[in-house]
Each structure stands twice: as structure tokens, then as C-alpha cells.
């Protein structure tokens with residue numbers, strides 16, 4: 001975790017930002033909950049446990065800054081809530097999500113898998129792809145299993 005924080009600090013520095021204590025607490029909360037997809041409100045509540053005097057606006061601005069610097073990605077799973085997702089180190093494109101329509105769980109696919117599609121889009125639409133969002137909606141392996149057991 002410390003190495004990761006150091007690298008995020010460097011990313012901020014190279015964009016002329018400082019890793020203030022408020023920003024660092026926010027980054028730590030994101031790292032500690034890397035598997036989750038937290039809303040600004042969720043992040044705020046967790047940050048507040050470590051740094052009670054922090055305000056929602058500060059947390060919100062930090063999340064926006066981290067999004068701008070591509071340290072986190074903002075994603076919406078269709079419930080109208082923006083969620084913040086740490087970008088995996090070294091990933092040039094955003095990872096994919098599997099959203100279960102039964103239990104609401106969100107799983108991640110880290111492999112890009114889209115190289116062929118990207119090639120076609122770039123060639124046939126003369127479109128330079130910078131990133132993408134791919135969310136699959138369906139029934140997860142846990143819910144599948146329950147169906148089989150019944």
C-alpha cells in the first residue's frame with residue numbers, strides 16, 4: 001500500500017498538486033476498499049472515520065482531481081450514482097464490470113479482451129480510442145449456483 005501511495009504522490013506532483021493529508025486519507029480509503037465501487041458519500045463516511053474534521057466538499061474535490069489525473073475512474077451502473085474505482089496500475093484502458101441483476105454484486109474483469117473490437121472501430125470509423133466503459137448485466141456465478149441447488 002505504501003508503494004502505491006508513493007506512486008500516486010508522484011503522479012500528483014507531476015501535475016503540480018500536493019498530496020495533502022486530506023487527499024492522502026481519501027487515497028487510503030480507496031486503496032483499502034479497492035474491490036468496492038464506492039460513491040462519493042461512501043468515501044466521505046469512511047474518510048470521516050479517520051479524519052473527522054474533513055468536509056464532503058473536500059472529499060468530492062479530491063475525487064474529481066483523482067479522476068482528472070486518471071488515478072480513479074468514475075462509473076455509473078445505471079442507478080444514478082457516480083462511483084469511484086481505482087484504476088489498476090499500468091492499465092491504459094478501464095476494466096470491465098459484471099453487474100448481477102439478481103444480487104446486485106459487481107465483479108471485475110481486468111483483462112481488456114477488446115483488442116479486436118478496438119482495431120475494427122479504429123479502422124472502420126477512423127476513431128482513435130482512448131478508453132471505454134463496458135458493463136455486462138446478467139446473473140452472476142453465485143446466483144447461478146443457488147438456482148441449481150433449488
Ligand SMILES: [Zn+2]
Pocket residue numbers: 037085095096097108
Ligand atoms: Zn471496477
Ligand SMILES: [Zn+2]
Pocket residue numbers: 093112114115118132
Ligand atoms: Zn481496451
Ligand SMILES: [Zn+2]
Pocket residue numbers: 100101102103104105139140141142143144
Ligand atoms: Zn448474483
